[in-house]
Structures are given as structure tokens and as C-alpha cells.
């Protein structure tokens with residue numbers, strides 16, 4: 001590493017947020033979709049938008065994003081590197097990655113996920129009427145669904161209900177309809193459950209909105225709409241409309257679609273300003289991602305306004321991945337006499353993770369320690385966390401020049417690009433993922449064996465960020481597997497490390513970066 005740009009990580013000024021990422025290219029949304037046609041294109045007279053969804057070109061974001069192309073191709077040219085690094089260093093402030101919002105994380109998870117997330121937890125049920133019997137089903141047939149709906153479910157590859165669906169579906173499809181507040185972690189089958197409930201309650205012969213689904217963002221509404229279109233593929237005459245930004249409806253338009261999905265702001269306009277739908281005719285009202293909803297914008301009041309205009313016998317269904325107090329209060333405000341279903345979240349713990357630290361003078365010494373880890377132990381896949389985009393790019397280039405298959409994930413990529421990078425890493429196409437905080441949470445890559453904190457996570461006030469630390473290293477050592485976590489720490493940052501140790505009542509063992517023997521013993 002001799003000759004590379006020297007840099008001390010201590011005493012550096014903190015940067016401003018540098019989020020430059022749009023969610024993804026913004027095409028106009030589809031206006032309304034006819035189901036029962038195997039995924040029909042937008043209606044005639046509908047959107048003139050570019051094709052949906054936007055296409056990713058394969059291999060486009062496999063390692064280093066386009067804007068890193070200021071590097072000369074011969075990146076082992078130390079002289080060139082040094083000049084570029086110095087120039088980059090002057091613009092340090094632009095390189096802090098903003099934390100990812102809940103809405104972005106939720107979308108990212110949906111884009112990546114191909115199947116149900118395994119859950120080892122029990123379903124807890126609290127009924128509003130404890131005397132009514134509690135049903136649970138093991139098959140979709142037991143639900144006596146319409147044939148075309150069953151066909152749609154099987155075409156999606158669902159063989160049996162997920163854990164939450166076993167209990168939630170009988171409650172959601174009961175007669176008379178029951179209200180439900182359900183919480184379970186992302187990927188456990190909530191969306192599929194309420195889509196099924198909406199599709200089974202719709203009367204296809206009535207050409208007016210009967211089910212309303214509120215989503216927190218444009219992108220999440222589109223994702224849910226696609227599930228409705230897929231599951232309802234064989235349901236002739238059922239249609240879905242999107243009440244989302246950009247989908248302008250002239251006053252006096254008669255909305256004939258039976259299912260309307262949208263974001264609260266646009267739906268408010270459709271209902272109260274433009275009077276496009278009669279809320280009294282809505283039979284099912286779904287509030288999806290309530291936790292994201294109250295985090296993303298002040299949507300709570302808008303949702304309550306819509307809910308108040310519904311008929312008292314409209315069925316209310318509310319879903320959330322978490323049940324913090326504000327979510328629960330919101331849920332209880334909006335859903336009268338609710339049944340509760342709860343699938344406990346998997347708790348991250350440090351018990352299965354062996355943690356180590358190296359005291360390093362600067363980032364070159366950190367890099368050397370990293371190389372020594374690779375030289376001493378067998379690393380399956382690794383995630384390396386940096387505090388700034390600049391450091392992440394620098395590290396990524398060094399690692400690839402040393403022959404590692406490495407990919408870079410930072411906040412300047414769009415959500416779709418990030419999903420692509422994570423998917424490739426999951427598929428094992430790259431063995432090392434260098435990132436800032438953007439992928440610290442929610443993303444489950446089971447085969448990760450080591451996590452490296454190239455910089456310790458800190459809060460805006462410069463304190464140790466315990467929660468981020470837990471989420472970063474909680475990526476490894478999951479489901480009973482043993483994981484390894486390495487922290488590279490400058491001397492002036494040692495108090496941060498000790499406060500992490502004290503906070504989690506855990507032990508982080510010191511290692512000498514040059515002591516290969518000690519490193520080799522780690523695996524024993």
C-alpha cells in the first residue's frame with residue numbers, strides 16, 4: 001500500500017448529507033388495469049408513459065457505479081491515485097450518505113425478495129370478541145375462494161398459506177367482515193393476504209370502486225398494484241385504478257375500477273376535491289405499511305380523513321412491519337373494534353458474533369489489516385461498512401485492483417440499482433460488498449460470514465451509534481450460525497469502541513493487524 005494517499009480518520013469534520021438518488025426514473029403511472037387478461041397493457045386512452053417497469057440492463061451496476069469512472073483504468077498507478085485521492089479529499093463534505101428512509105428500505109426489500117421470509121415465531125392473536133371461534137387454515141382450498149382466484153394463487157407458485165396468512169385469511173374473509181390490525185416482519189405474506197381479501201370481496205358486475213388500498217409512496221403503490229394484477233390475472237372484469245401522483249383525472253370522470261390503490265394525498269383529491277368516488281360504497285379499506293406511512297410524511301391525518309367518510313360497516317384492515325407506540329396509536333385511531341394478529345419480529349443479537357478490533361493509525365493500515373484477514377481466514381462473503389461514499393469508493397478500487405470481486409453500494413444509486421447490486425451479491429457474483437449505511441438494515445444475505453466496520457458508526461453528534469452497530473454486524477451470525485465482526489479503529493476513536501462494548505455488555509477483543517498467527521487462530 002506504500003505511496004497511497006495518507007489520511008488520518010481522526011478529527012475530520014462531519015459532512016452534510018449528500019443524497020443525490022432519485023427513487024428511480026419516473027415514468028407516468030398506468031391509469032387503470034384490466035385484470036383477467038394475463039397482465040394487460042395500460043388501458044386505451046390511458047398513460048402515454050414509457051414502458052413500466054423501467055428496464056435494467058444486465059451487468060450495468062455490477063461493481064463500481066458510473067460516476068466512479070474518473071479513475072484511470074490502471075488504478076494501480078500510485079501517482080495517479082494519489083492525485084485523485086487528494087482532490088477527492090477536498091470535497092469530503094459531499095460524501096456523507098444519508099440514512100435510507102423506511103419507504104426506500106421497504107421498496108428495496110420488495111424489489112429483491114423472490115419468496116417468503118422464513119419465520120420461526122408464533123402468531124399471537126387478540127380477538128375483539130374472544131367468544132367467537134378462531135379459525136386457522138392449512139390450505140387455500142379451505143377458504144372456499146372463487147376458482148379464478150385460486151388459479152391466480154397457484155399461478156403465483158403459492159402452495160399453502162404462510163404463517164400469518166393461516167390466521168389472518170379466515171378472519172379477513174369472515175362473514176360478517178371483521179376488522180384487523182396485523183403486524184409481522186417484511187416478507188411474511190401480508191400483501192398477498194390483503195390482496196386476496198380485496199379480490200374475493202369485489203363484485204365484478206358492479207362498475208365502481210369497492211376496495212380502497214392506501215400505500216405510503218408512489219413506488220410502493222405500484223408494487224402492490226402489480227400483486228393485485230398478478231393474483232387477479234384470471235378474474236375477468238375486475239379492474240384496478242392507481243390514485244397516484246401524475247395520474248390526472250378530470251373532474252366528472254367516472255371511476256369504474258373496483259379496486260383503487262393510491263397514496264393518501266392523491267386519494268384525498270380524488271375523493272373530496274374531484275369527487276371521483278363514493279366512499280360510502282367502499283367495502284374494504286386497507287392501510288398498508290402503516291409504519292412507513294407515519295414515518296414518510298404526515299399521512300396519518302389524511303388517512304383518518306378518508307377513513308371517517310367510509311360507511312360504518314366497511315371492513316378496515318391495517319398492516320405494519322413494526323408495532324412501535326406511534327404505529328399502534330395510529331392503528332387504533334383508524335380501525336374500530338380490531339382483532340390483532342402479531343408475528344414477533346426476529347430480534348437481532350450479538351450472542352453468536354465474535355467481535356474483534358484493530359487499532360489502526362490511518363486507512364492504509366486498516367486496509368493492510370483487511371488484507372491480513374483475507375490472508376489468514378477463509379472468508380465466504382463479506383460486507384464492509386465505510387462512513388463516507390468517498391472512503392467506500394477508495395476501498396472498492398483498492399480491493400478490485402488486488403483481485404477481489406467487489407461491488408459498491410452507496411446512496412447515490414437509485415433504489416433499483418441498489419436492488420440489482422444486492423441481488424448479484426446474494427447470488428455470489430461478488431464476494432465483497434463495500435457500502436455506507438444504505439444496506440445496514442433489513443437486507444438479509446444469509447451467506448455473509450464476516451462484517452467489517454472500516455469506520456465505526458457514529459450519530460450526528462459524534463457519539464457511537466449503537467443501533468447502527470447492531471444492525472451492521474447483526475447481518476452475520478444469523479439463525480444460529482457463527483459470525484465474525486472486525487472493527488478498524490483509529491486511536492482517537494477508541495472511546496467509541498469502548499462505549500459500544502459497555503452498551504451491549506459484550507467483549508470486543510483486540511488484535512494486532514500484523515499478527516497473522518493470532519488471526520489464523522480466530523477460526524479455531
Ligand SMILES: Nc1ncnc2c1ncn2[C@@H]1O[C@H](COP(=O)(O)OP(=O)(O)OP(=O)(O)O)[C@@H](O)[C@H]1O
Pocket residue numbers: 106109110113114115116117156157158159160161162165184185186187188189190191192193321
Ligand atoms: N403463501 C405463500 N406461498 C409462497 N409465497 C408467498 C406466499 N405469500 C406470499 N408469498 C411471496 O412471498 C413474498 C413476500 O410476500 P408479501 O410481499 O406478501 O410479504 P409482506 O409481508 O407484505 O412484505 P412487505 O412487508 O415487505 O410488504 C412475495 O414474493 C410473495 O409473492
